[in-house]
Amino acid sequence: MVEPPSGPLQRPLPDGTVPERVVVRTEGRWLTIMVVMLVTMMVIMVVTSFVGALHPASNVEVIDSRTLHLKGEFVESNLGTALEPDGSATVRLIAQQYDFVPRCIVVPAQVPVRFRLTSDDVIHGFLLPNTNINTMVVPGFVAEVRTRFSRPGDYVMPCHEYCGLGHQAMWAQVRVVPWEQFAHRGLLERTSCAAQ
Numbered sequence: 378m379v380e381p382p383s384g385p386l387q388r389p390l391p392d393g394t395v396p397e398r399v400v401v402r403t404e405g406r407w408l409t410i411m412v413v414m415l416v417t418m419m420v421i422m423v424v425t426s427f428v429g430a431l432h433p434a435s436n437v438e439v440i441d442s443r444t445l446h447l448k449g450e451f452v453e454s455n456l457g458t459a460l461e462p463d464g465s466a467t468v469r470l471i472a473q474q475y476d477f478v479p480r481c482i483v484v485p486a487q488v489p490v491r492f493r494l495t496s497d498d499v500i501h502g503f504l505l506p507n508t509n510i511n512t513m514v515v516p517g518f519v520a521e522v523r524t525r526f527s528r529p530g531d532y533v534m535p536c537h538e539y540c541g542l543g544h545q546a547m548w549a550q551v552r553v554v555p556w557e558q559f560a561h562r563g564l565l566e567r568t569s570c571a572a573q
């Protein structure tokens with residue numbers, strides 16, 4: 378009486394037996410393909426993190442979300458775009474269900490722009506397509522991200538973190554204008570689309 382083959386690799390298949398060395402060789406090829414893909418994706422991640430300045434926010438800054446509107450940096454009169462003495466711009470925004478405040482902001486092109494955001498209710502997301510900006514906005518923390526817009530234009534900024542029933546309608550807009558349109562502004566002036 379013939380003993381049935383013990384290893385699953387030696388069991389005959391309906392069309393015949395696949396020899397173990399063939400299986401080993403095929404698995405080896407797949408393993409090589411997987412390793413090459415993994416290494417390629419790792420290289421892409423490392424290169425784009427340097428070239429495109431894509432990396433996790435390094436900013437850890439806490440804020441009391443219960444008093445956002447009453448005092449401190451995120452009072453309403455301080456929201457929008459502010460020019461810094463060095464010519465760069467700082468944008469302050471509040472994310473809340475289901476809107477960004479202000480809803481539309483104006484920023485100058487070709488200078489460094491720093492976004493500072495916080496939330497006064499739940500976790501929101503802040504994404505500017507075609508830029509390196511992509512962050513979560515967590516209540517109790519200030520999210521800070523930096524970029525530079527190379528040319529004027531309108532950018533949409535969707536909330537990309539599910540925040541409730543109105544999440545899909547939570548959009549805002551960034552209007553990038555030539556630097557000259559900003560040059561005459563005072564340092565204390567805040568800008569949003571409504572002021573245009």
Ligand code: CUA
Pocket residue numbers: 472473474475476500501502536537538539540541544545547
């Ligand atoms: Cu805010 Cu989704």
